[in-house]
Amino acid sequence: MPRAFARIAFTPRVLAAQETNGSRQAYRPLLEGADRDGPEPGSQLGPREAAFIAERNSFYQATVSETGWPYVQHRGGPTGFLRVLDARTLAYASFAGNRQYISEGNVAGDDRVALILTDYAQGRRLKLWGRASLLEVAAAAQLSEACIDPAYDAPVERLVLIRVEAFDWNCPKHLPRLYDKAQVRAIVEADRQRRKD
Structure with missing residues (x-):
């Protein structure tokens, strides 16, 4: 730790x-x-953390309101949409959602965020703390190019830049083993091939 x-x-x-x-x-x-x-x-991301982040297609992000209430939101996108820009900086394209803008409002008043990224299949979980800032896509052309996947069909509302303050690999105890469709297909196909041989 x-x-x-x-x-x-x-x-x-x-x-x-x-x-x-x-x-x-x-x-x-x-x-x-x-x-x-x-x-x-634990204040700078290394190759292990960067590789883990690049493999994720979702994470949970916590913010805090001006009344002190925490808010946790699921963020999803194409695999690797949360980008590691350097050892202390993450960024992602924020896609249009339910239009409540709770995270955005919270970050405007208190820039502290916490992220939890989980690999359910392998039983690994990474916790990150940082400070977020919101950027308009048009005002950050170079960052937009790095964060926006043109093949992913979802409107981007803004970019989120996170300055990493700390991270920790979380204990996998009690973490369920879950697999997405692609992982299940790969497991089934490998089993079929093994049975043929």
Whole structure:
């Protein structure tokens, strides 16, 4: 578990809950002592995270309203629509949806977001924290070109740029194993081929 994650997630009340429930000692080293030179562990995406993100076709994004209520929204698109621009920056094209604009309104008041990306078939889950900004497509031509897949038939309303603050690979315990249609077809076809041979 990286230090950047602990710095954000382990608030005083979380630390108190860890103490009460007996897990505080295991996590204590994450917040103690000075970091070595260089980036804080868990604050920059590496090749493992970039590859995982590139394979996803959906994620969940949480924002916070000005009244303090969290809001979680599913975001979907073609595989790889959430782009890793560099070790600290993500971006995606926001497609037209139900037109409630709750996430957009929340980000306008508080730019903090949290994302959960899950590979149900392999039992892997990545949590990300960052700060989001919304960009108009016409005002960000180069980013639009990087984020918009012309083969995906959905209107793009805007672009979302996320500056990564921290990430953590989540425990897979209790994560159901689910497969999409393409994965099931591949499994069935591989089984058919195995039976032929």
